[in-house]
Amino acid sequence: MEDIISTTDQILTTDGLPLKVSLRKTERKNKIRAFLLVFPLLLFIIVTFVVPIGDMLLRSVDDSQINNVYAKTFEEYNKWDSENDELPPEAVYEAIFNDIHYGDKVQVGKALTRMNYSKSGWKSLIKKTRRAIKKIVKSGELPTSYKETMISIHEGWGDRLFWVSMKQMVNEKTVIYYWNAIDRTYDIDGNVIMQDEKRRMYIKTWIRTFKVSVYVTFFCLLLGFPVAHLLANLPLRYSNLLMIFVLLPFWTSLLVRTTAWIVMLQQKGVINGVLVWLGIINDDQRIQMVYNMTGTIIAMTQILLPFMILPLYSVMKVIPKSHMRAAQNLGAKPVRAFIRVYLPQTVPGMSAGGLLVFVLAIGYFITPELVGGKDGQLIGHWIAYHLKTTLNWGLCAAIGSILLAIMLVLYWLYNKIVGIDNIKLG
Amino acid sequence: MLRGWHIRHKDLQIIVNLKRRKLMSKFFKAFLLAFLAFPFAANAVTVASWGGAYTESQIKAYVDTYSDPSAIQFENYNGGLGEVRAQVESGNVTWDVVDVLPDQAITGCDEGLFEDISDLYDDFTPAPDGTGMIEDMANNGVTNLSDCCAPQIFWTYVVFYDPDAFPGDKPSRIADFFDTTKFPGKRGVHTWANGFIQMALVADGVAPNAVYTVLKNQTGAVDRAFGVMDKIKADIVHWSAGAKPLELVKSGEVVMSIAYNGRVGAANLAEGENFEYIWEGQLIEQEYICLMTGAPDRDRAIDWMIHASSPTSQAEQAKYITYGPMRASGIPIIEAGEPWGPNGQAIMPHMPNTPERLKISVMGDPEWWSDNGAEIDERYAAWMGN
Known part of the structure; x- marks a missing residue:
């Protein structure tokens, strides 16, 4: 063994340097070059991500x-x-x-x-x-x-x-x-x-934040799954049109969409008006659907829906149609074939969409602020409140850190149960 | 033939590429220049304010009338001291003057975010009869000026309604707002406590000018207010954006609502609405302009602040928005000039701080609020969500 190494040591390049040294030199050069290439990105991540989060964590425990x-x-x-x-x-x-x-x-x-x-x-x-x-x-x-x-x-x-x-x-x-x-x-x-x-209102608000996020994720899945399925399986000209229907609201201003929901949902609004007109409810029984938690859930579901549909769609698009046919060919009824063959293959999309929607929902601010009213405001409201009004930044940082911790725990749980390799965003 | 074309095409490509590269480098240079030049381009006093109709009125009344209008530029912000503190703490102060709520004027001054200008108060424009600025404000019931700020306007939380919604008796007192048997229907209330709890106390029989004395000295005064609020709790629609209460009342979603008085005034004067106010129990809040610590254009900023807080300037602002001048001597100027509105309308009916209305109004006590506001807001949130 040693002999071989010592003989290879003797091999010289044309510059007269031992091969090993020369190799190491080029390798180091390459490494430096590679590092320099990613350095701006690294710097960007440090400045915009690591430093602020570190600062937040420090502030949440600092009373110096x-x-x-x-x-x-x-x-x-x-x-x-x-x-x-x-x-x-x-x-x-x-x-x-x-x-x-x-x-x-x-x-x-x-x-x-x-x-x-x-x-x-x-x-x-x-x-x-x-x-x-x-x-x-x-x-x-x-x-x-x-x-x-x-x-x-x-x-x-x-x-x-x-x-x-x-x-x-x-x-x-x-x-x-x-x-x-x-x-x-x-x-x-x-x-x-x-x-x-x-x-005492923080625990209540935390629970509410969770509840709303879970509901929103659930409803997004419920509504997004059939749409994504259609998108993936319709002939191209129909699916393109449908895709525009999905994307158009996605490109519309958040405030416009939120305000539109207020117009739709309020007591003298479109939905209540139609219900009264149809005689389903009496004029004095108009339902309070906005300025409370119901309004928050409805508006947030609509706003976050594309984040569920798009990952689901990208996953469903690549599931070969032959799988369902094969399952049915082998004797499975359509429902069984769907549950046993199709559904498991969409899990990466569902989990990506679910995680995305949940993460966005748990820290959501502007929509709950506008339609939340009496019991639809989430924890983000209190971060903004203490940041701007009371200047209690320690508390802000603590709430923010708890949110971060919740996300990390969820991520960890997700990895344990589904496996993070199983996620597919596109 | 084909080959020749091929070569020419290649040449063409090179030329295009060269041009593109030149264009790119030009673009890049311009971009870099714009990027670098940006911080220096702001060669003017920067005033951060709330935006919308309010800032428009400020620009018309305080900038257009200033000796050098181009020296002042306005920037919108969302209120609060968050950005102010971030600028001062990071040492990168880009604003000179900030338009703030009174409790924030006090907190900002305490924290050193705003510069103490109390030594300069003698340089501020006196009232036409020679009364100094501080005394002129005291004549309007304002004693708690923070040391870092100059007065702007009074704005109020006031109850308003559409008279068409009440064919018979019309509500006239603040107690009517809390009485759903006499005046059935929903009420619009904001999602934070200030304004609402003071009204509740007045509705419960506390004299408007004694509200803060009661809050300060009587244990259980806050409980008492919440008790009154409980009476209409089931009938409240909670809003959080200032434009909402007008929509709520206009669409019939609620029959009465608390709103910022300037918004109601604008609807009446500019949009031909016919809303009525219940002045009793309205909470008068102050608005200040404060000098940032480390303001880049400090001297000019102070000069402009002096201009913007003179009685004539403040009366001028009332032309464009129905917020009242904080200088007591501003009101007579408006009265003498009626019709004062830009379209020949009388605006005194919409001014919140006429002497008679001052008597039935609650004058905000920002000092007490900055002491107790956080606790009450948290309690209010718990109350709303239950």
């Missing part, structure tokens, strides 16, 4: 901003014997007095947004206190009892509930946003408890 602002306060706060003392000791009051006054105005302001989410009222409490402290420090007479002074500035400082809510902020790396995203919070000992009953 507030921990920098109230470093001393939190240090003292953690020493507070909350079981025996109703309110924190003097040292905590002194620390927060100083942190509020000497902290950078913008940093204190930023922390407000975050504090207010743990308990309503922090914002005005801190702002009022900051103004009062400014005057006290200016007067030169520092308080003898910080505790009493602060409570006299604002009674909120004597309210144990504010101090309890601080428990949610004291960790630099925190999972509180994840708990908030499922209606939970911390009590004074850091135990996870349910959020105030009246405020």
Whole structure:
């Protein structure tokens, strides 16, 4: 063996280099060239995909901003014997007095947004206190009892509930946003408890999001399967026309389609009008089909239908017609032949379509926003709400991360049950 | 023959290819240039605002009348501080001025997203009688100006209806909105809480000017409001886009609806509708223009803000949209100039903040709302979905 290698080592190229070295050189060159070719794409993926998702995951557990602002306060706060003392000791009051006054105005302001989410009222409490402290420090007479002074500035400082809510902020790396995203919070000992009953709506919204996505996927499959089958089996001139019927709405603006559904579904709308005209329902029994979950499901099903039809079609197109004939030839009745021979071959299309529709549905925003009304809004609504209105980006990131995790779990499940090689998009 | 043609064809192809390549490179260069030039092309003050009829009225009233109209350009955004914070945090600030809701004016100022311009308030145009801007606003009941912003308009959540829908008695008080036995039919309400809960309290007998005092000081005030809202819960159609309530009322889907007053005014003035307002209990909200921290064209932006918040400019805006000037001295200018509308229509009947209407209106308290809004909105969502 060694002999052979050593002899091959001796082989030289025309440049006088050993063959192996020369080969390695060209190979490295090729590798670099290949890498440079894909590099722009790699960079693109990193910039548009890896970095934002990484940033989102980081934000969902990051509470360092507030921990920098109230470093001393939190240090003292953690020493507070909350079981025996109703309110924190003097040292905590002194620390927060100083942190509020000497902290950078913008940093204190930023922390407000975050504090207010743990308990309503922090914002005005801190702002009022900051103004009062400014005057006290200016007067030169520092308080003898910080505790009493602060409570006299604002009674909120004597309210144990504010101090309890601080428990949610004291960790630099925190999972509180994840708990908030499922209606939970911390009590004074850091135990996870349910959020105030009246405020609980995230779990409900999560369940609703799931329910709507499952319904939409199911209805898309139900409606899309026959259409895709027709598309794949009709003579070309008919199927082309049908294809245009599928694609035309697909190319139409989302807003137009959503608004069209409102016109169709509302109580004084087309469908109700026809039903009343036919005498099926009375004029005062008009059905509420929009501005609720029904409207969301109907509109989303129509909008997402092409995402089911197209993968199904591409799969059905290549199933040889002879298979069904062969099955029937061998004695299977049409239904049996369909179930045993045709249907299994469409699974890659069904699963691709199903996964596509479900993924799109679970994060859907604009259609539920417009037709959702009272109980048709999905979790995307709350991401937008906290992103824009409350600026609670930690919670946004946590909700987003949970969505991502759900998708990964589904993908994993799918791979276990159906097998990811079995997916076919076109 | 064939061979000759073949050669010529080949030559032709080369020529075409060359031309195409030239064209491509030209196209590419132009594209690159446009791409590179884009950030520098914005050699003007960029104002981000809500778009639609509102921004049109701003352009007519504040840009066309400005000393250098070409120096101001408007850009649409969807509200909220999300984009503002993203710009400031990334250090890539492209907007100079943003048109925001009052609680966001406060939050944005707290967070340092907007620049503190309170030292410059003395430079802002006083009222015709010499009253300074801050006092002029206070005369309109506004005391909570954030330190980073200049006043724009009042807009309100107001109940309106089509009188044809009520052949007999017509609703006239906010309590009628919550009374489906007296006035049967569906009600249009938005999908968030602000505006609705204040109306519920007024309907329950709270004096309009005491609503926020009650909310602040009485425990259970929010519960009380939700209790009143429960009465019409089954009859509510929830909308989320500002144009929807008009469609709802017009099509007869609902008999009354809460809407932005400017939308109702536009329908009445420009589209010949005959909608009636229930001014009692309307929630007056403020609209501000705020200076972005790190605004690229800061000095000119401030100069324009001064122009856009003068009483005459604000009265001018009312010509094009029925939102009320936040400067108290703007109203007399409109009154004196009636008919003030662009088509010779009187607009005072549609102004939300005449002195009489101010008395029966709830003046928004953005400070309280930015404290409690998130919690109430979450509760409202839970209430809606139950």
